[in-house]
Amino acid sequence: xxxxxIFEHKDARLGTFALLDLDxxxxxxxxxxxxxxxxxxxxxxxxxxxxxxxxxxxxxHEHPHHEAFIGLHEGRPAFLAERYDPSRVxxxxxxxxRPGDVGMHFLCAPTDTPVHGFTLAVIxxxxxxxxxxxxxxxxxxxxxxxxxxxxxxxxxxxxxxxxQIAKPEKDAxxxxxxxxxxxxxxxxxxxxxxxxxxxxxxxxxxxxxxxEEExxxxxxTEKETDRTDRxxxxxxDAQGVTR
Numbered sequence: 001x002x003x004x005x006i007f008e009h010k011d012a013r014l015g016t017f018a019l020l021d022l023d024x025x026x027x028x029x030x031x032x033x034x035x036x037x038x039x040x041x042x043x044x045x046x047x048x049x050x051x052x053x054x055x056x057x058x059x060x061h062e063h064p065h066h067e068a069f070i071g072l073h074e075g076r077p078a079f080l081a082e083r084y085d086p087s088r089v090x091x092x093x094x095x096x097x098r099p100g101d102v103g104m105h106f107l108c109a110p111t112d113t114p115v116h117g118f119t120l121a122v123i124x125x126x127x128x129x130x131x132x133x134x135x136x137x138x139x140x141x142x143x144x145x146x147x148x149x150x151x152x153x154x155x156x157x158x159x160x161x162x163x164q165i166a167k168p169e170k171d172a173x174x175x176x177x178x179x180x181x182x183x184x185x186x187x188x189x190x191x192x193x194x195x196x197x198x199x200x201x202x203x204x205x206x207x208x209x210x211x212e213e214e215x216x217x218x219x220x221t222e223k224e225t226d227r228t229d230r231x232x233x234x235x236x237d238a239q240g241v242t243r
Contacts, residue, residue: 005072007132009125013193014118015074017125019081022068024061028054030070030077037110042147044169065089071106071122079122080107083130086140094165095174100137102130123153124189127182137179142172151175158185 005018022031032053035045045053060068065088071079082105084090087097106126108119130139143150145164151173158181162174177185 006069007129009128011121011125012190014115014121016072017078017121018072018075019069019125019129020072022057022061022070022080024054024058027070028057031057031080034080034107034109039110040107042144042150043107063089071125073118078109080109081105081126081129086142090167091140091142091174094142094167095140095162097140098138100135101140102133102136102138103140103142104130105141120153120156120189123157124186127157127177131179131182139177139182141175141177142167143175145171145173156185156189158182 003020005020007019009017011017028050032048032050034040035043035053036048038046040046045056048056057068060066060082063084065085067083069081069083070077071081073079084103084105086092086095086101086103090103091097104126106122108122127139130136139159141154141159142165143154151161154175154177157177159175159177160181162176165172165174
């Protein structure tokens with residue numbers, strides 16, 4: 001039996017996203033397929049076997065300052081998310097931490113049928129989850145400096161690059177998003193989505209009609225024009241207006 005989600009978020013276009021607590025043993029095979037996929041190179045577990053994946057997520061599961069979650073999209077596993085205390089995990093001693101800081105990682109599952117905007121929706125869900133805790137004031141991340149795709153996503157949800165830092169496993173951009181910047185970015189994204197939808201509706205409305213549709217449309221237009229002319233003449237007569 002699937003446990004109830006610990007967090008849910010509805011995307012206006014893509015539907016329902018949810019987060020479940022990760023089970024290191026039960027989810028190891030699923031995670032192994034995700035973290036060793038060629039597109040997951042920045043996750044740095046490409047060479048891990050299933051036992052090593054299970055051990056890593058068992059370590060996270062038992063850590064007092066690090067958590068991992070399976071993300072669902074419309075009820076199906078679709079992404080991995082992690083939440084941690086950056087002053088104790090990943091960034092300990094590498095930046096001036098503040099009360100209310102939280103760190104996060106996310107990884108979308110590989111797919112042969114990518115959906116436009118899906119990864120942006122996933123990072124938005126993870127950010128919503130982080131800020132659902134009222135004590136959280138900032139989300140702090142440390143992506144690889146070479147990961148241009150995630151830098152663009154981070155910027156879209158409100159992150160600012162603070163500085164480049166050297167970690168044992170990579171050079172990273174220390175990046176921070178305040179609650180206020182995320183809320184502003186979320187508003188901007190919603191406005192962009194509304195404009196895109198309006199543009200799409202306009203384009204559909206302006207598509208050339210097929211011949212049979214055009215004939216029917218012309219007939220309707222002529223009938224409506226005749227009715228409008230009669231209405232206008234009636235209105236002028238009633239007002240005693242003649243020209």
